[in-house]
Amino acid sequence: MVILGIETSCDETSVSLLKDGAILASEVYTQAVHAAYGGVVPELASRAHLGKVEALAQSLFAKSSVTCSAVDCIAVTDSPGLAGALLVGIGFALGLHSQYGMPVTGINHLEGHLCSLFLEHPDLSYPFLALIASGGHTAIYRADDFGRYACLGETVDDAAGEAFDKIGKLLGFPYPAGRAIEQAAAFAPEDRDISFPVARLGGSSLNFSFSGLKTAVKYFCREKGDGWVALNKAGICRAFQKAIVEALARNLVIAAEQSGISRIGVAGGVACNGELRRVLKARFGDNVYFPSPALCTDNAAMIGRAGYERYKRNMLRFPSMNPSSGL
Amino acid sequence: MKYVLGIDTSSVEFGIGLVSENRPVMALSRYLGNSHAEHISQGIDYLLAASKVAAADISHAAIAVGPGSFTGLRIGIAFLKGFFFGREAAVYPVSSLESMAGSWHAREGRIVCASDARNGEVFWARFERHGAAVTRLSNDVLSPVEQFAEAIADSDIILTDTLGYARSSAFEFLKVTPLAFPVEQFPLQRGLSCATIAASRAGHPAWTTAGDIVPQYLNTVQAEKKRMSTVV
Numbered sequence: 001m002v003i004l005g006i007e008t009s010c011d012e013t014s015v016s017l018l019k020d021g022a023i024l025a026s027e028v029y030t031q032a033v034h035a036a037y038g039g040v041v042p043e044l045a046s047r048a049h050l051g052k053v054e055a056l057a058q059s060l061f062a063k064s065s066v067t068c069s070a071v072d073c074i075a076v077t078d079s080p081g082l083a084g085a086l087l088v089g090i091g092f093a094l095g096l097h098s099q100y101g102m103p104v105t106g107i108n109h110l111e112g113h114l115c116s117l118f119l120e121h122p123d124l125s126y127p128f129l130a131l132i133a134s135g136g137h138t139a140i141y142r143a144d145d146f147g148r149y150a151c152l153g154e155t156v157d158d159a160a161g162e163a164f165d166k167i168g169k170l171l172g173f174p175y176p177a178g179r180a181i182e183q184a185a186a187f188a189p190e191d192r193d194i195s196f197p198v199a200r201l202g203g204s205s206l207n208f209s210f211s212g213l214k215t216a217v218k219y220f221c222r223e224k225g226d227g228w229v230a231l232n233k234a235g236i237c238r239a240f241q242k243a244i245v246e247a248l249a250r251n252l253v254i255a256a257e258q259s260g261i262s263r264i265g266v267a268g269g270v271a272c273n274g275e276l277r278r279v280l281k282a283r284f285g286d287n288v289y290f291p292s293p294a295l296c297t298d299n300a301a302m303i304g305r306a307g308y309e310r311y312k313r314n315m316l317r318f319p320s321m322n323p324s325s326g327l
Numbered sequence: 328m329k330y331v332l333g334i335d336t337s338s339v340e341f342g343i344g345l346v347s348e349n350r351p352v353m354a355l356s357r358y359l360g361n362s363h364a365e366h367i368s369q370g371i372d373y374l375l376a377a378s379k380v381a382a383a384d385i386s387h388a389a390i391a392v393g394p395g396s397f398t399g400l401r402i403g404i405a406f407l408k409g410f411f412f413g414r415e416a417a418v419y420p421v422s423s424l425e426s427m428a429g430s431w432h433a434r435e436g437r438i439v440c441a442s443d444a445r446n447g448e449v450f451w452a453r454f455e456r457h458g459a460a461v462t463r464l465s466n467d468v469l470s471p472v473e474q475f476a477e478a479i480a481d482s483d484i485i486l487t488d489t490l491g492y493a494r495s496s497a498f499e500f501l502k503v504t505p506l507a508f509p510v511e512q513f514p515l516q517r518g519l520s521c522a523t524i525a526a527s528r529a530g531h532p533a534w535t536t537a538g539d540i541v542p543q544y545l546n547t548v549q550a551e552k553k554r555m556s557t558v559v
Contacts (some may be wrong), residue, residue, distance in 0.1 A: 087405070
């Protein structure tokens, strides 16, 4: 069974071919145009997707020696994401569908992230708790089976990755700033004088809030002055990263206790963070699963994998044109 | 060039058409608002099935490349890139304004086609129609509304398209002009118009591949304008 995955929900244009759920070939293009704006500009993202999607698909099929007529199903991200960007991927998928006749299914981007875990971990089984943390989403889901998910907690304001990018901008790092902050933090010694609060939303809530943390860093930097901040940038990065990781880890621990589920999957761009991996490994041991970094960020392989799961279960659905924000 | 498939998704009108040997076979036109993506696949499938033509038999297409709705243009172009993916096919890019002019059959003479580019600007171009022949008299441009108003001659037939923008006021000043026609009031066939224009231009150097089709936005992204003004 050959699935073509297409992902254009934000600033990565990606296509992938999977055979029986395993990656045959994959292409990912990360749009560099947004760096000058400090964040993703939706119209520029849509324009860049249209300029790239066909060329990436050409390269993909050339690499894999598969022909279009051998594709059994197209899986395309249809929600959530930037509407104009999603429509480029959907339009391309529908053109292939009208020419070659294979079915096309819409895929929820978050379900794709969740399915990225299965690409490299065939031993992972349901039920498990999934933390999806990226520039656009931060939520904990209880995954009882494919297609059966319950949101246990989500961010009430900024996503974790968004907080990394905003603080990165404040400290003068280029967009996206996650990796730069992590690298800077790695060189910082433990400094008890720099610490930032981890928001607690009260009671047994598993929701997250990162806007307070962002404000705390901003005011801290303002109070200390530019010269001091320049000299202590690594320490600020370390304390900021620690606060984010603590918030994510703490809610995962509570979710595991409340649900009685100890298997954990972590996906999304923030899952690349080495400190988050270290802390969760220390807490959950071999029960925590991460995709490799290339599969943490947006990619079409995870969309193809979700399409494979849908195809197997006869759960195909025509792409929706009304993007929603949840799973 | 047995068949030419035409697609125009540059405005709220969703227009597709099929031409064979320079004669129209079939056309579909619907005012779909913002739902072109929802209907494009079924629309093309229906058009081809009703015309008894297989998708594999289509090796030439014409596509409206703008100016017009940015998202609308991308839906049509992305679809065509997928439709011709992995196949030998030729595509002719048609100006959305020329497509509009080509689908207007009510009168002959000088036709100014204009669409609302928002922020007090319009996309426009001038054409001349005699019989079935449409000749371009000016390039597609983006102008402030005031400049556009000054460029119009009394004898011009003016076709205006708000691109579905409900609060459009760009063409308010034309309300008292007898030869000004909002296209929403007329059943145009812009997909067929694209196909007809392309079919009449066999061998033209503008023919290219679907992969090389690029939208003609004519307009800079707001964020880019803002950034450039900050830099300056």
